[in-house]
Amino acid sequence: MKPIAQRIANAVYQNGPARILCFACLAAQQRMKEHDLRAVALVLMVRADLRVVRRVCSSCRRAGEVLIAQKVA
Amino acid sequence: MARAAVQRQGGDASANIPYRRRSRRPPVILIADDTTDTRELYVDHFSRRGFAVVTAHDGAAAVRVALDHVPDVIVMDLAVPQIDGITALRRIKADARTARTRVILLTGYPHKAVERGALNAGADRFLTKPCLPEDLERHVKELQRPRRSA
Numbered sequence: 001m002k003p004i005a006q007r008i009a010n011a012v013y014q015n016g017p018a019r020i021l022c023f024a025c026l027a028a029q030q031r032m033k034e035h036d037l038r039a040v041a042l043v044l045m046v047r048a049d050l051r052v053v054r055r056v057c058s059s060c061r062r063a064g065e066v067l068i069a070q071k072v073a
Numbered sequence: 074m075a076r077a078a079v080q081r082q083g084g085d086a087s088a089n090i091p092y093r094r095r096s097r098r099p100p101v102i103l104i105a106d107d108t109t110d111t112r113e114l115y116v117d118h119f120s121r122r123g124f125a126v127v128t129a130h131d132g133a134a135a136v137r138v139a140l141d142h143v144p145d146v147i148v149m150d151l152a153v154p155q156i157d158g159i160t161a162l163r164r165i166k167a168d169a170r171t172a173r174t175r176v177i178l179l180t181g182y183p184h185k186a187v188e189r190g191a192l193n194a195g196a197d198r199f200l201t202k203p204c205l206p207e208d209l210e211r212h213v214k215e216l217q218r219p220r221r222s223a
Contacts, residue, residue, distance in 0.1 A: 002110070023181070035152055038181045039108040042203035048112055052203060058184075065201070 004032075005043045012067055013048060015058075022057035022064040029059075041067050090145035092101040100217060101125045103144040104137035105161070106179070107153050115148065119172060119213075132156035136164045137173050146213045150202075151180035151191070159194045166195040 011030060015021060024042070027034040041068070044050040049070040056063050102124045104115045109130075116126045127142050129135035131154040139147060140151040147165065151158040158178060165171045191199065196210055 004109075035181055036108075038202040039106075039111050040113060042205070043110045045203055045205055 001043065001047055005040050006034075007035065008040050008045055008067075009048050009050065010045075013069060017068070018056045020055050020066045020068055021059055022055075022066050024063065024064075025059040026067060027056050035044070090138075099125045100146070101127065101142055101144040102213060103127050103129065103135065103139055103142065103149075105129040105132070105138075105147065105153055105158070106150040106177055107131060108150075111150075115206055115209065118210065122210060130154075132158060132161035135161045139165045139174065140168055143170050144174060146216055147174055147176045148209065149176055149178050149196075149211070151178055151182075151185075151189075159165040159189050159191050159196075162191070162194045162196060177209070177212055177216070 008026075009025065011026065014059065015026075021029060021051055023034050023037055027037040030037065041050070041052065045052065045067060051070055052065050052067055054063060055066045055068070100123075102119050104112050104119075105128070106112050106115075106127060107130050112128050112130065116128060119126045127138050127144060129138045133155045134157070135147070135149060135153065135158075138144075147156045149162060153161065156164075156205070158180075160192055162176055165174065165176070175197045176195060177198045177200055178191055179200050179202050181202045200209065200212060
């Protein structure tokens with residue numbers, strides 16, 4: 001897995017179930033474009049234990065797609 | 074410079090697809106996305122599933138590859154470099170060879186795609202990124218079904 005994908009996976013695991021971020025907020029946290037984050041997310045869904053679900057973002061409080069660890073889902 | 078890779082079921086990168094034997098050839102899918110990982114994941118998946126896969130990493134290459142290979146289905150990222158996905162889509166639909174080719178537009182922002190006129194440009198489906206290969210395959214197979222003539 002590329003460093004950027006590993007970094008995003010680490011961020012998702014470190015944020016944990018108590019702090020679930022939507023794509024826009026996670027991209028802002030990681031200082032990257034949402035478009036790039038969504039591309040990395042595909043790799044993480046296929047090669048790591050992450051998935052995309054609809055949840056309320058812990059940061060902006062809006063309902064939307066979030067990237068979470070499989071066991072949190 | 075734009076590149077296009079052709080991969081058959083066995084992964085023969087130099088294979089060319091004979092247009093005249095279209096009825097016997099495996100279904101051809103064009104993956105147009107500027108992200109290498111995304112292209113590789115989809116190429117790997119669709120090659121294993123019996124598709125002939127051609128790729129393009131920008132909009133101009135997507136148009137060129139589409140006209141060269143006349144794919145059955147095109148999976149186009151909305152935000153590809155050079156010319157965007159919608160402009161590329163318009164050019165593909167404007168050519169008689171590819172006017173009936175089915176197109177799936179992949180985007181992280183479906184509402185923006187609609188605002189930019191993707192529906193009028195001729196997109197058959199919008200899918201939100203990230204889209205798992207098996208989900209994408211389901212949509213591709215649905216679009217492969219013969220459509221009723223108007």
